[in-house]
Amino acid sequence: MVVDNSQGEDAALYEMVYASLAEHAMDEAELRELLSRAREANERHGITGLLVYHEREFLQLIEGERDAVKRLYDAIERDPRHERVDLIWEGPVRRRSFQHWTMGFVVPDGKDLSELPGFEPADTPSLAAVPKGEPGRRVLMTLRDQLIRKDAPRGG
Numbered sequence: 768m769v770v771d772n773s774q775g776e777d778a779a780l781y782e783m784v785y786a787s788l789a790e791h792a793m794d795e796a797e798l799r800e801l802l803s804r805a806r807e808a809n810e811r812h813g814i815t816g817l818l819v820y821h822e823r824e825f826l827q828l829i830e831g832e833r834d835a836v837k838r839l840y841d842a843i844e845r846d847p848r849h850e851r852v853d854l855i856w857e858g859p860v861r862r863r864s865f866q867h868w869t870m871g872f873v874v875p876d877g878k879d880l881s882e883l884p885g886f887e888p889a890d891t892p893s894l895a896a897v898p899k900g901e902p903g904r905r906v907l908m909t910l911r912d913q914l915i916r917k918d919a920p921r922g923g
């Protein structure tokens with residue numbers, strides 16, 4: 768087990784989850800650029816989390832020391848690459864859920880999405896339909912667990 772004490776054991780950890788709409792459908796190069804800069808900065812600021820992209824929509828969880836998370840959220844909210852930034856959940860947490868990921872990234876398909884907890888089966892599943900509060904947070908945790916399963920070596 769890896770214990771992350773880089774924030775100091777008593778540092779107050781905080782988490783924020785939001786959904787937004789990209790200003791335009793982003794291609795792979797744009798997403799790659801966004802991610803590599805984000806990961807570099809997150810590493811410096813002790814931020815970890817998960818970014819989900821699905822047909823122009825973003826869903827992101829950021830976690831870390833409270834002030835760093837708040838500051839990042841303010842910057843993200845002002846970023847012209849997306850709009851309708853909608854806060855789904857925020858609050859203190861006792862430990863990180865994404866401690867090994869300076870920013871995990873996933874592009875789920877529609878079927879993956881409609882199977883997530885709290886989602887009503889719909890013809891066009893949308894990240895904007897993520898429920899508010901704790902259920903919205905749980906959506907990210909389910910995606911995390913799916914990712915970990917997909918990464919796990921087969922067999923053995």
Ligand SMILES: Cc1cc2nc3c(=O)[nH]c(=O)nc-3n(C[C@H](O)[C@H](O)[C@H](O)COP(=O)(O)O)c2cc1C
Nearest residue numbers: 804805806808809825827842843844846848849870
């Ligand atoms: C969907 C989305 C997710 C982002 N995620 C992060 C992130 O995790 N970390 C980060 O440093 N910047 C992230 N950014 C970029 C920030 O919005 C911003 O450009 C960056 O923090 C630099 O801000 P500054 O110019 O105010 O310093 C993201 C932007 C978008 C559109």
